[in-house]
Amino acid sequence: MSADTSILKINNVCLSYGERHVLCHINETINNKDFIVLTGPNGGGKTTLLRLIAGLLQPTCGSITRPSHVVMGYLPQYRHIDRQFPTTVSDIVLSGMECRKKFWQHFSASNKQQVRDALKLFHLDDLANRPISDLSGGQWQRTLLARAFVSKPELLLLDEPETHLDEASRAELYQILQQRNQHCAIVVVSHDEHQFPHIANRRIWHVEDRQVIERAEW
Numbered sequence: 001m002s003a004d005t006s007i008l009k010i011n012n013v014c015l016s017y018g019e020r021h022v023l024c025h026i027n028e029t030i031n032n033k034d035f036i037v038l039t040g041p042n043g044g045g046k047t048t049l050l051r052l053i054a055g056l057l058q059p060t061c062g063s064i065t066r067p068s069h070v071v072m073g074y075l076p077q078y079r080h081i082d083r084q085f086p087t088t089v090s091d092i093v094l095s096g097m098e099c100r101k102k103f104w105q106h107f108s109a110s111n112k113q114q115v116r117d118a119l120k121l122f123h124l125d126d127l128a129n130r131p132i133s134d135l136s137g138g139q140w141q142r143t144l145l146a147r148a149f150v151s152k153p154e155l156l157l158l159d160e161p162e163t164h165l166d167e168a169s170r171a172e173l174y175q176i177l178q179q180r181n182q183h184c185a186i187v188v189v190s191h192d193e194h195q196f197p198h199i200a201n202r203r204i205w206h207v208e209d210r211q212v213i214e215r216a217e218w
Helices: 046-054 089-094 110-123 135-150 169-179
Strands: 006-017 020-031 035-039 063-066 072-075 155-159 185-189 201-209 209-214
Touching: 006 072, 020 046, 020 185, 020 209, 046 072, 046 155, 046 185, 072 135, 072 169, 089 110, 089 135, 110 135, 135 155, 135 169, 169 185, 185 201
Parallel strands: 035 185, 035 201, 072 155, 155 185
Antiparallel strands: 006 020, 006 063, 201 209
16 A cells, blocks of 8 residues: 555445445545556446545445545546537547636636647547537547646546557556556556556555455465
8 A cells, every 4th residue: 555645535435226225334545656457347437436536326225525625537438428529539539628717717728728638638639619410439438538637636536548449549548547646646446457467556456246355466
């Protein structure tokens, strides 16, 4: 476990849907510069746990706490986004900057520069004004990744980020994640616990049978 300052605490969290218990009595801490891989079987609760951490679900009992200054970037599962909404790649990425301004403020020149930087990072410069309905699967995934990264969050939450990426794009994503992990904590949902072998601060949270079991090493 990292000795760095904790940025999020999961305190005795349970989540149930009626009589169905999904997660029970989860106690974990995310530290600055952690790299946590959520593994486990389909339907085991990986995405549910990530959505709890993101604040998109509320626990049935227990609490999840983080300092107010900790900004999160979130990549949802690919299939959960409606791509028929009439907007562009640039607008989608810009929406990731909402967490860095007050709701009544306009986006600043600095905000817009960060968008250009994120578009460049994921090779989307030439697609900035393209409607999202016209994107390929890989282009759309890179757009969502750029949105998650654009605010330079202290905590990145990524649900199956490799979806629809070709081999070259996956290799580049791993390099980007390794570089970004020097500045923030990252939590990744993955079906393959052997990915990310070169990440120094990696931890495995195996989610199964309503529990989270931490594995120190692969």
